[in-house]
Amino acid sequence: MGRGASRIAAAAMATVHIVGAGMAGLAAAVRLARRGRRVVLYDRAPMAGGRCRSYYDTALDRLIDNGNHLLLSANRAALAFMRDSGGQGRLRGSGSARFAFTDLADGTSFAVRPNAGPLPWWIWASGRRIPGTQPSDYLSGLAFLRARGQATVADIVGNEDPLFRPFWEPLTLAVLNTTPDRAAASLLAAVLRRTFAWGEQRCRPLIAERGLGPDLVDPAVGYLIASGAEVAFGRRLRRIGRDGGRAVSLDFGDGEVALKASDSVVLAVPPSAAGELLPELQVPEDGDTILNAHFRVDGPLPHDDGPILGLLGSTAQWVFSRGDVISVTVSAAGDLADRPASELAETLWADVAKAMRLGARPLPAHRIIKERRATFAQTPENLLRRPGTRTRLDNLMLAGDWTDTGLPATIEGAVTSGQRAASALLRRRHG
Ligand SMILES: Cc1cc2nc3c(=O)[nH]c(=O)nc-3n(C[C@H](O)[C@H](O)[C@H](O)COP(=O)(O)OP(=O)(O)OC[C@H]3O[C@@H](n4cnc5c(N)ncnc54)[C@H](O)[C@@H]3O)c2cc1C
Numbered sequence: 001m002g003r004g005a006s007r008i009a010a011a012a013m014a015t016v017h018i019v020g021a022g023m024a025g026l027a028a029a030v031r032l033a034r035r036g037r038r039v040v041l042y043d044r045a046p047m048a049g050g051r052c053r054s055y056y057d058t059a060l061d062r063l064i065d066n067g068n069h070l071l072l073s074a075n076r077a078a079l080a081f082m083r084d085s086g087g088q089g090r091l092r093g094s095g096s097a098r099f100a101f102t103d104l105a106d107g108t109s110f111a112v113r114p115n116a117g118p119l120p121w122w123i124w125a126s127g128r129r130i131p132g133t134q135p136s137d138y139l140s141g142l143a144f145l146r147a148r149g150q151a152t153v154a155d156i157v158g159n160e161d162p163l164f165r166p167f168w169e170p171l172t173l174a175v176l177n178t179t180p181d182r183a184a185a186s187l188l189a190a191v192l193r194r195t196f197a198w199g200e201q202r203c204r205p206l207i208a209e210r211g212l213g214p215d216l217v218d219p220a221v222g223y224l225i226a227s228g229a230e231v232a233f234g235r236r237l238r239r240i241g242r243d244g245g246r247a248v249s250l251d252f253g254d255g256e257v258a259l260k261a262s263d264s265v266v267l268a269v270p271p272s273a274a275g276e277l278l279p280e281l282q283v284p285e286d287g288d289t290i291l292n293a294h295f296r297v298d299g300p301l302p303h304d305d306g307p308i309l310g311l312l313g314s315t316a317q318w319v320f321s322r323g324d325v326i327s328v329t330v331s332a333a334g335d336l337a338d339r340p341a342s343e344l345a346e347t348l349w350a351d352v353a354k355a356m357r358l359g360a361r362p363l364p365a366h367r368i369i370k371e372r373r374a375t376f377a378q379t380p381e382n383l384l385r386r387p388g389t390r391t392r393l394d395n396l397m398l399a400g401d402w403t404d405t406g407l408p409a410t411i412e413g414a415v416t417s418g419q420r421a422a423s424a425l426l427r428r429r430h431g
Helices: 003-013 023-034 076-084 135-145 164-176 185-194 212-226 271-277 341-355 411-427
Strands: 015-019 038-043 054-057 062-065 070-072 091-093 099-103 109-112 205-208 230-233 239-243 246-251 256-258 264-267 290-296 308-312 318-322 325-330 365-371 396-398
Touching (some): 015 023, 023 264, 054 212, 062 290, 099 164, 164 185, 164 308, 246 264, 325 341, 341 365
Parallel strands (some): 015 038, 099 308, 264 396
Antiparallel strands (some): 290 365, 308 318, 318 325
16 A cells, blocks of 8 residues: 555544534534544534524424524635535525614614625715714724724724714624623624625625524534434533643543544534633633523514614614514623513513514513523633634644634634634644
8 A cells, every 4th residue: 555545544544523513513523524534523412503503492382593693695614614514505695785773762774785896885875874974984994994902892983983883883792792892893803804895795694594403503413424423412521631742532421532543633612611621721701691582473573674683772682583483682791691581571572562563562472592601702802812723732623613713703703613623634644
């Protein structure tokens, strides 16, 4: 056997152990499986998806997501992941980029509609601008593109800026789950560079119509199983055995998995778990809660502003409509997290009923989900604590939305991190 052939044989026998079956772990697994690598995927939970999952809810008698997730047509890594895992075409798009808003403080409505192409002429079209703003107000977008280092969003656009309340604040909360006075401007700039800077083609909203499970997660798990990968749920990694600069065993509490010399690991768990397993690692601190309220409504809905509606002047921030389930998102919701679910449901339903002109409907069947560690705190200080893909252990790579992708903690960031970890392993001699 020639050197090339023996290298391929060694790589084929080698196993990549991927710990964490969230979007990052799934993306790493799919990329490696597509390249013929033997993959074992573990998760402590009884299902895949992590923070991006669906489940059957008995109160609503519907499959619901833990939280509304919005993707954009600019999310190339996520779309490539879906193509690779057979989930292509499952997301529902609205055909063009249009973000409708209703201000519950004064009842006004408007829509943000960027035009095609990178020249933003929509800013000069009074019918497309946000009411009460001038073309010059949008120059703050350029200031973001130059944002560096310690600047927060509020350092670039203070709350006196005419675009702060109708645009920068809701955008920051939605993208970074961090209030503008704390959120890293450079991270918002990374999103603007990939979306608005290219025009409406990159800003089209995409939604998992059937749910995150059926549309994003299940196709990937199905693809992995069909490719011969092993998927092991209910397995919590407790300790990583090391020898010198290598990981040599994985302890799941129910027996140790010994790693062969050619084996490698992708650790795709949240930052707190990674910090416990690799104490030398510096990880970003946990951030804020994202609150979701799901309401099952009966009868027709008079509102026709599309699948998502932004709200201003209310507790509810975004309203998603999926069939007969209306779901509300509140980001950076730490202040609300300790309030009783019944009180939150009343408050958020009142916002929905007003925004969607539903009249005096009684509170329908509902579910409140508080994701207390929804993302890491996306502050300038925490960006310095995001580790890269490689670690001190030669055969162990990191993945997760909190690693240093240059992107916010989103599906796109998580998938990018997983794909990078996979590529780093594929470049190694034994994969
Ligand atoms: C409510 C909510 C709304 C969101 N909205 C959006 C949105 O609109 N758009 C968007 O793009 N992103 C959104 N996000 C962010 C997005 O969900 C995350 O960025 C992404 O899912 C993170 O994936 P991950 O694989 O990095 O981490 P996780 O999903 O946290 O995956 C890590 C996995 O590791 C497992 N694990 C942990 N410890 C161990 C252990 N010791 N052993 C084995 N397994 C372990 C966990 O069970 C989990 O499955 C939202 C998040 C939340 C919570």
